Amino acid sequence: MFSAFSVHRRGLVRLATAALAPGLVAAGAIVAAAPAVADDVPQHQGGATATLTGLKIHGEAVVHGSGEEQEEQRVPAGLFEMSVDGGGTLQTYCIDIQNPTQKDARYQETPWSGTSLGGNPDAGRIRWILQNSYPQVNDLAELARKAGARGLSEQDAAAGTQVAIWRYSDDADVEAVDPDAEKLADYLQKSARNLAEPKASLTLDPPAVSGHPGERLGPVTVRTNAGRVSVTPPADSATSGVKAVDKNGKSVTTASDSTQLYFEVPEGAPDGSAELQLQASTTVPVGRAFASETRSQTQILAGSSESAVAATATADWATTGAIPAVSAEKNCAKSGVDITVSNEGDEAYTFELMGLEHTIPAGQSQTVTIPLQEDQAYDFTIKGLNGLDKRIKGVLDCQTESAGGGDTVQMVSTPSPASAGGTSGGTDLAETGSSSATPWIAGTAVALVVVGGAAVFLVRKKKTPTED
Template identity: 70%
Template structure:
């Protein structure tokens, strides 16, 4: 049974961090665009599909102490709460102890490979902890007996669970302040066993297809833990006459796990592209990671109400010329973002990306790896024929933050205000440091515009959080 929500613990940053400048690249395909086609509306940021949510704050938490550099840092430890877009609530724990959470940061469900859990041999043990502790186990008397504790409150259970997670996610030397919570943390750490990564709540594979008018483009396979999903055709389907169908050509409005669906494009269709959306109501699997669109601490799912999840895939079509299908995925193993490009056309598809020109030959595919610095924000759009766009946005957040040595850690009885991007204040987050104000560190700004060319590269200012 899904436990009543108590919110996860806040994490503290031990030292201010330099933020990389935000990178924005407008990427325009070289060569003439295909003839008239519907101009694409702004796309959606990079997302693998699943739940999208906004973080609230700590709801159920206790205190913990992090040891390191000859100092002790006291901080809150427990459950966060997130509000899911279009309905639902998530409970999460943090997995990056020294990185603060930004107020009302937006999060997307993602795979472990796109987070600091990538390459972490203890990631599976964290999932075991989540499945065998609070709130999945909400019989606190039973949990206390198993841990050898005299008794556990919800606050103790949340704090002990978070402490055990930090020991595996960050390799942190951290203890719970309350003795009963500490007993739970030690029990969980000792008994944790490695479990496999959970599957996504909802994804579409592949996230992009391409082809010619008169063809069925696909297949696109639905992967979900929901009983069924609702299928929504492209917004301009009434005009383009594009239909979403099964293998036999029958229109599809719902689908299940493993369903294979197609874009049926009329023979008379003008060059263009469309986006298919599937949506469902389901619980998000425990152990799924959630990453933010900004540099807000990574979370891992501890509990889910019935929540709305969604996924999208795009299709591009044209009679001749380049016909690109593009998708993006964060690659923490390489410290990069991978752009997968498929060209189903009879002409090469060429675009500039971060100062390098890339050409995808006709009827070929290629993966373009974009190396980035850790914590570097990225935001760029690749444009193709007939108004086709692929918008990729996020932050390369592949490592846990470390506290700088020698800091004098302040003991805090409750979370204190923090700011993200120099603006919003989050009273659910505590901060530590050696002074009352840490200077704002921002990236430089630069813009390079190539008039009449094929690329636009902007590096815009990125402001980091200000710490009190």
């Protein structure tokens, strides 16, 4: 067992925030009064969704302290495994070394722009490492030769690869414990070149559209690396008459990359909304990021079996008035959430967020960036059609611990590497930054005050040079 495991305050705040996130509201947000129905606006715009199953192949690494804190941390370093919803398995390495993973955390395929990779000029070097090391390269003898190592086991290769990634994802002073694994880390770090972000396995552009009955609403453009995508019409299409069609009005049941889909809404249909479900089976591209709203450390894809991927397109329609379509996406470059509202109605659409009023003229679209603090939970509601309001919620997680800075706290009784991955019976995974102190943190670090349905949120404190 490690004792007096030192992590930065960011980890403390993250865990405390995660425990209370469902009740948090971004400061200044004006939320519509008690809507009859709340429709969550997904920020996951398609791809794979998976559950973390554990740290499966790993060695060990030593993280060296910086500044006044010179403590060394000995941590597991290696490959995680995830189980994909609908079938499939993913192998990942972690980024954000000091942030803990949560047992059985749910992850979603996410653009780099929605993670710390979005503002990291070396993100492309991480992708190069993934493509040129284990498990993409499984000839370990050849990999050892390139690295100048005597030999590499799977554990050494996983540890060396993870260490090289941390040096670019977190700017961490970290070394592999095994000498050959360390040689691999050095080789990968020095050889890495910047590569472009890989494309999504499945995403939609845009994921939400609107218009009038009697029109084809869209287009929604499919972006995918799958050869074939199944398109499932709205659940009540037999009675509502709403269909998925192409630009010529022909019914569509399958799609591929660049296919344009439309919702065909019968003339005279009552005001309403509908969804199209898209599903495919494909290999998720190496280098795709995976993020979790449970504050479990961000992962980056190292390998994928044939896996299920999915996306949802939504449409709203009305006969007269404003007809908004709302989508949302994290924007780490601007430290906030981009809320895109298009209005295909015949009247301007006005909504209010963070004390500011925004008006979208008829026939136009606008993206509003809501600025947030790092680690801030948010919960916005935008008034929609027919009592179906649009709710946007989540937690902004755009920085690694190294980028965020801050002072330190002490955590004790961190699980040892021997228990890494845990068992189905129950203890938390033993990975970087994990701790059994979560109940203590949640109980003492944060007080949540709820007044009139709003909540006081927690913002991470950063140390300034003038602080002691």
